[in-house]
Amino acid sequence: MPALRHTFRKDDRVYLRDDLEVLFTSKESFISYPFRVVLHRKGGEKQTEPGVKVLVSVPKRKLKRAVERNLMKRRFREVYRREKGALQQLVATREETLLVGFIYLSDKVLPYSAVERSVVKALSKIVEQYEEERHE
Numbered sequence: 001m002p003a004l005r006h007t008f009r010k011d012d013r014v015y016l017r018d019d020l021e022v023l024f025t026s027k028e029s030f031i032s033y034p035f036r037v038v039l040h041r042k043g044g045e046k047q048t049e050p051g052v053k054v055l056v057s058v059p060k061r062k063l064k065r066a067v068e069r070n071l072m073k074r075r076f077r078e079v080y081r082r083e084k085g086a087l088q089q090l091v092a093t094r095e096e097t098l099l100v101g102f103i104y105l106s107d108k109v110l111p112y113s114a115v116e117r118s119v120v121k122a123l124s125k126i127v128e129q130y131e132e133e134r135h136e
Contacts, residue, residue: 006081012052012053012054012084013055014053014054014055014101019053022040023040023055023099023101026038026040026099028040030122031105032122032125033118034106034110034114034115035076035102035104035118035119035122036103036105037100037102037122037126038100038101038103039099040098040099041096041098042096042097043094043095049097050091050095051088051091051097052084052087052088052100053098053100054080054100054101054102055099055100055101056073056077056102057104058104059103062106062107063107063109068109071109072104072109072110072115076102076104076115076119078112079112079116079119080119083116083119083123084123086127087127087130090127091130094130098126102119
């Protein structure tokens with residue numbers, strides 16, 4: 001297993017059109033305010049490498065100014081970069097690819113602490129779901 005690195009590179013992101021379509025047609029989602037979290041597991045298919053791929057979306061409808069949208073995306077990426085370890089290790093042991101989309105729901109710019117709380121809560125919920133599936 002590769003060593004855990006606190007980075008957020010292109011191979012950690014959902015960017016392929018096929019992956020985007022699959023992710024947004026997925027029925028598995030939950031809310032960890034200010035984010036709606038959408039999940040899709042890709043297992044058993046031909047894939048490049050197991051792991052977690054993440055998308056963050058801050059709609060223009062919610063935050064009109066590009067500066068604010070970019071700020072919220074930067075805050076999310078920083079929190080995710082620091083907190084992704086447990087989820088990545090769990091998914092890598094199962095030889096799956098997990099696509100995760102975080103869609104911003106608030107119409108206000110929230111402080112870093114609120115984003116951090118929300119992302120940590122969402123990642124722990126995803127880990128719990130994986131753990132429950134393992135024991136079934």
